[in-house]
Every structure is written in C-alpha cells, then in structure tokens.
Amino acid sequence: MNDVIVSIRGLSHTYMASTPLAAMGLQDASLTLHQGEFSALIGECGSGKSTLVSFLNGLLRPRQEGHVEIFGQDTASPGCDIVSLRRRVGLVFQYPHHQFLEQYVGDDIAHGPRQLGLTKGEIRERVHWAMESVGLDFQGFVDRRTFSLSGGEMRRVALAGILAMEPALLVLDEATTGLDPRGRAQIHDVLRHLRADRGMTILLVSNDMDEVAELTDRVTVLHEGETVLAGPARDILGKPDALEAYGLEPPTTTCVLRALRQAGIPIADTPLTKAETEEAIWQAMRP
C-alpha cells in the first residue's frame, strides 16, 4: 500500500552493546503505520516501547539487524536526512519539562517554527493555533514561565511545542501517565480534535487500555522487545485472553463482555468503546 508512512521490520537493538552492561532493548520488532491512522503501541513496562519510538524520528538508527523506513527514507543509510525526518515526526515524551528549551511558554512553542525559516506572522499564527489546539488560552499563558506551570499544563505546552511544527506524524510516549483524570481527559480531547479536524496520524504509547480502547483504531503489542500482535484495535483488544498472556490488563469493556458471553448472554458484534459496550448490553438485555 502506498499510504504506509512507517515501516519497521525485524528490528533489533541492544543498549550499551559490547560492554558488560549490555541490555536487550528490541528483538525482532516491527511496526507499520498508515496515513491518517490513530494507532496505539502497547506492552508491559520494559517491553521496548520507548526504544521503538526513538527509531521513528532517527533518535536511534538501526545498527544491527532490521529495516526502518519512515516517510520513504531508510534511516540506516548515511544519506538519510534526519532534520527533515524530525520536522515530519513529532515526539512528545512522558516528562514534559525535559522538552522545554525556552523560559517562556510562547517562546518555547515558537522554538520549532523559528528554525523552519518562517516569517514572524507565520510563527505567531502557528503558536496561536498550537496553543488553541491544546486548550491553552493564548493571552493567559504566552508570557508564563514554563517551569511555573502545573503538571497538566506542562504536558499541554510540550504537546503544543510539537504541534507548532505541524508534524505529519504525532507520537505520544506515555504522555498521559500520572496525570489526574481531568488532565487526561483534556489531552484526549485534544487528540480527538487533531484527528477529526486535521486528519493527523497519531501513535499513542500507553499502558492504560481503557484509554487505548476509547481512542485508537489500530494496535501493536510489544512483548520483551518483540512485536507479538498487530491489527485493528477491535480484533486485538477484543481478545482479552491473548492480552493477558502478554502481561497486559485488557480494557474493562472487553473484560465485561467476555464475562457476559461466558454467562451465556448473547452479545452481538465486537463492541470496544464504552458507548458501544453499553449499547450492546442494552440490545442484548433490554426489557
């Protein structure tokens, strides 16, 4: 298919290679992302999710086995244009303050666009749009110091800083872990809008399966550095037994549905989200 934007196959990576402290990061990992898709990358703690994500914008490049092709570029080849890759692939990490490069919110969000050789007006427009997208009031936040913000606000500023570069692929590495429900819901809303209004391709790395079930339409499962499952979210998350075998806690919805089926209640189709599940139960049990 020609709408494939990320194709990673048979990738292996060892940290601290050729030292006594060598540690396996990836072993035969693969990942395919299509244009316009909202994907999730899931796996236990230490399964190699963050390592795999680092290959997406050339922070890591294949040194051992494996083929990594991002937007048609083979990142293993010396001629690979890493800068253009970073412009197209935006990575948002778990600790937002690690990503801050300037003192003030406005400056920080403008950091990316400024390097792209845009005019002042264009930069301002981008910053404006990015802040609006993540639900930060421009006037209220533009002059705030980045380190004085609350945890939830920091995450949104970090996200805005990446969005301002208008990436073609947005990757969020555990960007909601540790946030309280309110902060989490805000990030979810932002992602839903980006997808609906901009058709942005998004990869969400998460260990909250309820979040993955609500938001995404494709899922890749990593286990001990290896890609063990990949496919439509409905197929992967709809099989709680398989997820449990890989040390993952399946979404509440599919667990409830599994129990109901086991109790002999006929559930039609393969509901996944909260709303779908509720509707399916209603259809099966309505008075």
Next chain:
Amino acid sequence: MASYEALRHVTLGRYIPGNSFIHRLDPRTKLIACLALMGLVLVATSYTSNTLLLALVTSCVLMAGLPMGYLLSNVRPALPVIVFLSLLQLLFYRANPGAPMLLSWGKLVISFAALKIVIVSLIRFFVLIFLVSLLTNTTTTSSLTSGLESLLRPLNRLGLPGHEIALVGAVALRFVPILGEELESITKAQDARSVGDKNRSRWQVAQNARRVAALIVPLFVDAYRRGEELILAMRARCYHGGEGRSHLVTFTFSSQDYIAFGLIVLFTIIVLTVQQLPLP
C-alpha cells in the same frame, strides 16, 4: 549520530560481579589498601618504583578478572587532553642546564628529565585509574559506603560527622545512574525538537551555550525535586542523624584481610626501599 548512552564509557563506580580474592575482601581493607597505594603513587618518582606499582595493580586487575579493555575505555574520552598535556610538558619542561638532552634541534629541546616526567606521569595516571576501578568495580556501592561509614564512625566520637559524610557519599553514588538516565532522556526529548539546519547551528557558540543551559535547567530542577522528596522520605522513616542508629551490616576482618594487609605493608616497604636505591 549522537550517543544517548551518557554513561556508556563510565566504568568507574560500577560494580562488576565476581568471586575473586579481591572481590571477597572486606571493603575496609580495600579502602585502606587503596589509600595506602595512592599515597605510594605520590611518593614514587623513579621508573623502577612506578613500574613495580603498575605491575602490582595490573596483576590485581587480572586477578579480579576485570575486563582490561573495558577499563581502558574509561580513558578514551580523556585521551586528547592527556596527549596535549604530555606534549606541553615534553616541550616546555626546563631541565637544569647541562642535563643530558634527548633532542636538541634549534628551538626544539627535549631533555631526558622531561621525558621521564611524562612517562612517570602517564604510569601514575594508569595506576590511579586501575586503583579506583579495582576498588569500585569489585565492591558493591553498599558495602563500599558501609565500609566507609564504619571507618569514619570513630570520628563521631570526636564530634565530626563521620556517619553523615558516608551517607552523603552513598546518596551521591546512588543518584549517579539516575541523573545519567535523566540526562539521556532530556537530550532525546530536546533533540526531537531541534529541527534547524545542522551545519549552521554547530558553529554558533551562543546557540550552543543556550543548548547546554536548556539541558542543565531541567536536570537541576529534577535533581532538586528528587532531593526534596528524599529528605521528606528520610524524615518519614525517622531519620535523625547518626545518633542512636543501629546497623544492619557489620564487618569483621577475616584471615584473607590480614594477608592482604601484610602484602600491602611488604609492598610499601619494597617500593620505599627501591625509591632510596640509585636505580633509574
């Protein structure tokens, strides 16, 4: 490609498991022996005594089964500096007039004395690296700090904070890998946002300085926050200084340790004697 494995080449302070004679020694023995040998390094100035020292520590490294190449990789980042300093010393050391010259070619003058200084300094450097590696790579951080604490504890009776010094050392050592990982994470996160033209930014000093500041600030903020949390957690667990504390780890010297002490004393006498003899 940038390397994000900040601590890859730092082997000092990392315990490498093993079961050699040196691994099994009491940490206090190793600390005292290490200090004694460091003292000897300062005293030894002749080729012979330095060669003896190098031979001793090298055989200890081999005996402990430490990978030599891995230890030497410590030196690699420092290599340019060492070469530069050696050259300076070689060229600008002023020997006594009339001292034998190795080379005299116009303004370029290299004396044998200068050469000796450079070679002895290099040997000393390696001896020290090996000594510290021997201590830290064969001793777990915990027994090292417990050993240090038990050596320093008598200081408390003199009103000096022996326990506190050891604790500060332990906490500092514990934070090294954490801060290393953090630095790696920050570098990655910030690199993901640097999308400018590489060739231009590399030579702009001001921009590079800003980049370093951007790295240091979050690292500092995190370290500070971690420190505060640690203090709180220590207070929550009733920490109130070294007074009235009991100790889980207690040490007793074994016959191995007495053998080691004997060997160190013997070796010290030999080196000091050699130093007095008219050998090169």
Next chain:
Amino acid sequence: MTSDQLIRASNVHYTYDEGVRAVEALCGIDLYVDEGDFVAIAGHNGSGKSTLAKCLNGLLLPTKGDVWVRGQNTRHGSERSLLKIRATVGIVFQHPENQFVATTVREEVAFGPENLGIPGPELHRRVARVLREVGLEGLEERNPHDLSAGQKSRLAIAGTLAMEPHCLILDESTAMLDPIARRNVLALLDDLHDRGLTLILITHSMEEAVLADRVIVLDRGRVALEGSPQSVFADQEVFDELGLNLPVSAAIARELQRRGLYLPGETILTENDLIEALTERVQIET
C-alpha cells in the same frame, strides 16, 4: 476520644508561603481514622490531598488546627515523640526511586528500623519478614535502581513496614505504575489490611478509591464528600460537579440504568459488580 482512634484532625489549615503570594492548600479539614480502617482520600491534583497526608504524621505542621496521632498532638512534644508518631504512621510517596537511600534492597528495608535503633538480630528478622510479606525475598542484594517499577513500589512499602507502623499512608504511590503492577500493589495492600494494618490511600483514581471502606473527596482544600464508596458515588450531582471520573464499569452501569435497565444489588462500582449484577439479572429472568 475513643480508645481505638488512631488519627484525628481538627480544623486543619495549611498555607504554603511562596514569597509574594500565599497558597492555601488546606482550609479547615476535620477527619478521623480508626485503628483497622481503610480510608481513601481522593481528589484532583491541587485539591490538597498530599499536603493533608504530610500533616497526618507530623512531616508538616498545620498552620492552624491540630492533628493527634494516638492522642499525641503532632505540634507539641519532644523529638522523641515525633519519631514515635512517624513510626506509627508510615508514609510512602509517589516516586519510589526518590525515596531510596541505600544501594541494596536489604539495606533499604533496614533504613527505618536502623534509625529507630532496633538491635542487630531483631533487625535481621524484621528485614527478612517484611521482604517476605511484600514478595521481594531473593532480591536482597539487588540494587533498588535495577528493580522493575512494581518491585520498586513494593520495596518502598517494605521500607516503611519495617518500622512496624500501625498505619500506612500511600501518597499517590500507584499513579506511575502500569495496570498489572498497580493491581499487584493493591492486592498487597488488601492483604496487609486484612492482617490489621490501617490504610490511608491518597489517589486521584476512583477505581482505587472504591477499594476503601470509606472515601473522603477533597476539593480545593475542603472535604467535598465523605462516606462509603457507594454513598459517595450515589451523589451523582456533586460527583459530576467535582469533575471526578466514574470508573468505566460504574459509568456503563449508570447509563444502562438511566435507559431503564434494572440492575439488582447495590450501587455498581467495579467490573465485578457490573458482571455480577448483569448475570444475576439474567438468572432472575429465566
């Protein structure tokens, strides 16, 4: 005051002095915790729950109001009695990594009792017992830094348990864990509670709060709701107003009930409640 009252807080205020402006984190909290209770203190970030936790064992002294631990006011008394209070009410914070002092699991667990001056043989026994309780036996010589996230969290709990406290406060200690590790830690807590330990769980997750016998919801430094999980969740209006999230199962149940599906039993809080109610309903019908 009843004899089994472990902690009592009365009109507790706490104001952070941040130079130019003062931030009022707690504005008049009253609460009690009895011996053997399992209490959840829930609320958003910034609701004051962490500040409250630190007031409950004398790490912070209220700017106004009082806290008593087994009848001893945290404000008065010698350093000795403050140590006793902290050994009675142990607290575990959010990031286990930041709480570790030692470089082996064994010494980490021993740190608390060492501070209390527990002598050698008893110290060794305690460390061995606590490590067994939290399921970390066999890892005594490991560096805490090299443990998995779930193990680190259990080690932090072990480090506090070794002081043999009557009460354990967990200040968001599970927030950064993945679901499986979180479930393991929660199972451990349940086990400890069964053996008589008083638990105070500080959390922003309603999924966790429902595990407690009593939930106290804080909002902007005040107690907004208090009662059994059922009663707290039943107060839908206030609950929604506080912007708290309903656990997925509870949300589905609520929606089904709103549409007119009768679900037998008490208010549905957890996945198991929902499954039970639905299967029971089928059995009633047939």
